[in-house]
Amino acid sequence: SQKIEQNSEALNIQEGKTATLTCNYTNYSPAYLQWYRQDPGRGPVFLLLIRENEKEKRKERLKVTFDTTLKQSLFHITASQPADSATYLCAPSFSGGYNKLIFGAGTRLAVHP
Amino acid sequence: NAGVTQTPKFRVLKTGQSMTLLCAQDMNHEYMYWYRQDPGMGLRLIHYSVGEGTTAKGEVPDGYNVSRLKKQNFLLGLESAAPSQTSVYFCASSSPGGAYEQYFGPGTRLTVT
Numbered sequence: 001s002q003k004i005e006q007n008s009e010a011l012n013i014q015e016g017k018t019a020t021l022t023c024n025y026t027n028y029s030p031a032y033l034q035w036y037r038q039d040p041g042r043g044p045v046f047l048l049l050i051r052e053n054e055k056e057k058r059k060e061r062l063k064v065t066f067d068t069t070l071k072q073s074l075f076h077i078t079a080s081q082p083a084d085s086a087t088y089l090c091a092p093s094f095s096g097g098y099n100k101l102i103f104g105a106g107t108r109l110a111v112h113p
Numbered sequence: 114n115a116g117v118t119q120t121p122k123f124r125v126l127k128t129g130q131s132m133t134l135l136c137a138q139d140m141n142h143e144y145m146y147w148y149r150q151d152p153g154m155g156l157r158l159i160h161y162s163v164g165e166g167t168t169a170k171g172e173v174p175d176g177y178n179v180s181r182l183k184k185q186n187f188l189l190g191l192e193s194a195a196p197s198q199t200s201v202y203f204c205a206s207s208s209p210g211g212a213y214e215q216y217f218g219p220g221t222r223l224t225v226t
Contacts, residue, residue: 004155032211043117043203043217044156051212089155093211101215103148103155 002028004104006090012110013080021075021107023090030092033066033073038087038106047088048075080111114139117218119204125224126194134189134221136204144207145187146171146215147179149200156203162187163209194225 005024013019023033031052036044050057050066050073057064063076073092077084087108091101117138126132136145143164148156158171160179168179176198178190187206191198201222205215 008153030211034214041220043205043219044215045217046214049212049214100158100211103157105153105155 002026002102004090004092004102006088006104006107008105008107010108010110012112015081015111015113017080019077019080019084019109019111021088021090021109023073023075023104025071025092025102028092029068030094032093033064034091034093034101035062035064035073035075036089036091036103038089044089044103077109080109082111082113085109085111116140117204117206117216119202119218119221121221122219123222125226126191127226128195130194131190131192132194132223133191134202134204134223136187136189136206136218137185138187138204138206138216139185140206140216141184142206142216143184143209145181146205146207147177147187147189148203148205149173149198150203150220151200159189159202191223194223196225199223199225 003026034049035047038044050064061078065074087106089106091103093101120135146161147159162168162181165184180188204218207213207215
């Protein structure tokens with residue numbers, strides 16, 4: 001069956017450092033991969049989408065990579081701030097048909113001043 | 114634009130009771146989804162709809178029913194609530210296709226005693 005793995009342990013980093021979160025998937029080949037942010041008590045909010053033919057995508061301090069050979073995506077936040085503290089979810093998806101997303105359980109990021 | 118709204122925000126049910134969760138979106142999206150989120154697990158798809166009058170089962174549909182009588186609304190029903198249905202429920206909407214992000218509502222926290 002399709003499986004998404006994100007580091008279940010919280011990632012603690014110092015303000016100003018780069019946070020790197022990992023998403024591994026098995027048993028399928030998604031055409032896209034999306035990243036979402038979720039704050040406590042709120043619904044997920046879309047951050048970035050990367051296509052299978054893109055190696056890297058950037059948006060302000062965010063960078064996502066997509067390695068279809070390793071079946072892995074890395075999510076980077078540079079110059080991290082305490083306001084970046086949240087849970088980050090990865091969600092591979094497919095072209096065609098309905099927009100089926102399979103969500104990982106998420107990695108909680110804590111940025112300390 | 115309100116985006117995606119959900120009612121109610123919180124609810125406590127006794128085993129065997131029924132209830133309906135309402136989701137509304139004002140973005141004219143074709144696709145709508147109902148997820149549940151449990152601690153340590155990713156969002157799991159319950160049911161989805163690709164258009165007015167259509168619904169389909171997701172990953173965990175048992176014990177739930179849905180209806181999409183109007184394009185902007187998607188209702189989730191619990192016919193006979195069970196403690197295993199204690200969870201946080203999220204509604205989402207999107208445009209068709211895997212390249213489009215999903216917009217989530219704020220969630221409904223349901224406790225079944």
